[in-house]
Amino acid sequence: MQYDVIVIGSGPGGYVSAIRCAQLGLKTAVIEKYSTFGGTCLNVGCIPSKALLDTSEHFHNAAHAFGDHGISLKDLKIDVKKMIERKNDVIAQNTAGITYLFKKNKIDSFEGLGSFVDKNTIKITKSDGSTEQITTKNVIIATGSKPTALPFLPVDKKRIITSTEALNLTEIPKHLIVIGGGVIGLELGSVYARLGAKVSVIEYAKSIISTMDGGLGKELQRVLKKSLGMEFFLGHKVTGATSEGKTVKVTAEDSKGQAVTFEGDYCIVSVGRVAYTKDLGLENIGITTEERGNKITVNDHMQTSVEGVYAIGDVVRGAMLAHKAEDEGTYVAEYIAGQKPHIDYNLIPGVVYTWPEVASVGQTEEQLKEAGKKYKSGSFSFKASGRAKASGDTDGFVKVLADAETDEVLGVHIIGPRAADMIAEAVVAMEYRASAEDIGRICHAHPTYTEAIKEAALAATANRAIHA
Numbered sequence: 258m259q260y261d262v263i264v265i266g267s268g269p270g271g272y273v274s275a276i277r278c279a280q281l282g283l284k285t286a287v288i289e290k291y292s293t294f295g296g297t298c299l300n301v302g303c304i305p306s307k308a309l310l311d312t313s314e315h316f317h318n319a320a321h322a323f324g325d326h327g328i329s330l331k332d333l334k335i336d337v338k339k340m341i342e343r344k345n346d347v348i349a350q351n352t353a354g355i356t357y358l359f360k361k362n363k364i365d366s367f368e369g370l371g372s373f374v375d376k377n378t379i380k381i382t383k384s385d386g387s388t389e390q391i392t393t394k395n396v397i398i399a400t401g402s403k404p405t406a407l408p409f410l411p412v413d414k415k416r417i418i419t420s421t422e423a424l425n426l427t428e429i430p431k432h433l434i435v436i437g438g439g440v441i442g443l444e445l446g447s448v449y450a451r452l453g454a455k456v457s458v459i460e461y462a463k464s465i466i467s468t469m470d471g472g473l474g475k476e477l478q479r480v481l482k483k484s485l486g487m488e489f490f491l492g493h494k495v496t497g498a499t500s501e502g503k504t505v506k507v508t509a510e511d512s513k514g515q516a517v518t519f520e521g522d523y524c525i526v527s528v529g530r531v532a533y534t535k536d537l538g539l540e541n542i543g544i545t546t547e548e549r550g551n552k553i554t555v556n557d558h559m560q561t562s563v564e565g566v567y568a569i570g571d572v573v574r575g576a577m578l579a580h581k582a583e584d585e586g587t588y589v590a591e592y593i594a595g596q597k598p599h600i601d602y603n604l605i606p607g608v609v610y611t612w613p614e615v616a617s618v619g620q621t622e623e624q625l626k627e628a629g630k631k632y633k634s635g636s637f638s639f640k641a642s643g644r645a646k647a648s649g650d651t652d653g654f655v656k657v658l659a660d661a662e663t664d665e666v667l668g669v670h671i672i673g674p675r676a677a678d679m680i681a682e683a684v685v686a687m688e689y690r691a692s693a694e695d696i697g698r699i700c701h702a703h704p705t706y707t708e709a710i711k712e713a714a715l716a717a718t719a720n721r722a723i724h725a
């Protein structure tokens with residue numbers, strides 16, 4: 258069989274790309290080394306983490322918020338085994354969905370490790386060691402990423418663990434130490450803090466979620482401390498970790514260079530992810546990866562240095578996000594089919610699924626200041642939102658940043674209830690280059706959390722928020 262496109266990897270980049278290729282009439286095959294499709298996202302990333310976040314949010318609300326509504330419960334317990342089983346069932350439903358979509362779109366799939374023999378021939382090595390080769394006009398590398406390891410801190414996968422093991426714990430930690438105050442560490446830290454664990458976050462930077470707009474990290478830290486009792490050790494450089502029996506010891510240097518020791522029963526190392534290209538045989542076609550982060554270099558059309566070989570998603574530059582991988586997958590399929598697709602990387606939203614949720618799109622205040630751009634800023638607190646008062650979710654705010662002269666929206670930064678879903682309004686507005694006044698004049702249903710976006714936009718336009 259001669260394919261038009263072979264996709265290596267079936268994560269959100271790979272499977273979306275394969276489906277779009279098939280829709281465009283290209284004969285397509287996908288190679289996946291694991292027995293289920295969906296990659297990191299569906300198996301050990303976005304979906305399972307959100308399943309656990311939902312379970313733990315229900316538990317935490319039942320324990321701490323139901324009382325305010327006059328609902329009382331006796332003997333509230335969490336069944337960890339059931340929680341993990343439910344999460345596994347959610348994964349199974351989603352991965353089965355990809356199998357269905359591949360069949361529906363007549364995409365051939367191969368289970369095994371894909372590697373380059375030459376730029377048009379891919380060898381598939383199956384788990385029993387047998388091999389077969391298939392040929393193609395184009396290849397899309399979508400092999401994703403894996404957790405970064407710290408050379409001085411060996412992960413034993415039992416007590417010193419990565420996000421993958423943290424999604425499968427059989428008990429609630431008593432004291433969970435999280436190394437890294439980024440998205441994954443805070444989401445998984447929240448899961449176990451809501452279920453009763455003491456959680457200490459150790460972060461090298463001066464703030465958590467440090468790549469997002471500065472105000473968001475400060476507010477998130479305040480709320481996680483207040484509502485979940487999470488502790489934060491910022492400006493701390495971790496120097497090592499050891500585990501013995503059920504005890505984990507993590508050593509660090511504080512901002513003054515003083516040695517500090519943390520003792521807990523589990524430690525999640527969540528310091529980032531690195532592109533995954535092992536055993537892909539890139540050397541056989543003359544592709545080298547970048548020294549930092551192991552990424553494959555691509556041009557604006559996602560093409561590598563070899564004609565007809567493309568790379569997308571976590572394995573290339575840019576944010577390691579499922580929706581970015583998906584959009585790149587669609588982009589490459591359409592480009593191969595001769596279309597002229599486009600991605601605006603400035604408008605890829607970033608989300609943290611803690612509670613309150615955090616979501617951002619466009620430029621941060623820090624970026625605008627650094628670029629010397631003149632901007633106006635309008636904020637609206639959820640404390641003044643009728644909907645937030647009704648649900649008891651009054652922490653957080655919306656901030657709209659707009660061009661000082663044209664009023665064009667340059668960035669929207671939200672921390673608050675359902676921020677992850679609300680950010681879509683800002684993305685659409687910015688895609689159509691809306692002004693803050695445009696958003697302020699659009700009718701928003703009442704009572705909804707989205708009214709806070711309208712109010713922040715009004716505040717940015719002419720300091721004329723109605724309810725502030």
Ligand SMILES: Cc1cc2nc3c(=O)[nH]c(=O)nc-3n(C[C@H](O)[C@H](O)[C@H](O)COP(=O)(O)OP(=O)(O)OC[C@H]3O[C@@H](n4cnc5c(N)ncnc54)[C@H](O)[C@@H]3O)c2cc1C
Pocket residue numbers: 265266267268269270271288289290291295296297298299301302303304306369370371372399400401402420441533535536537569570571572577578579580581582610
């Ligand atoms: C705990 C956690 C939570 C996350 N939450 C979110 C979230 O809420 N939102 C979000 O946008 N992002 C989230 N992410 C990030 C997201 O999962 C990734 O950005 C996304 O999965 C990247 O997609 P991808 O297609 O590039 O690669 P991946 O999803 O990593 O898929 C790559 C696939 O390629 C396969 N593969 C690798 N090498 C070969 C080979 N040689 N042959 C055959 N197959 C191969 C792998 O087995 C894998 O299935 C999360 C990540 C983690 C770890």
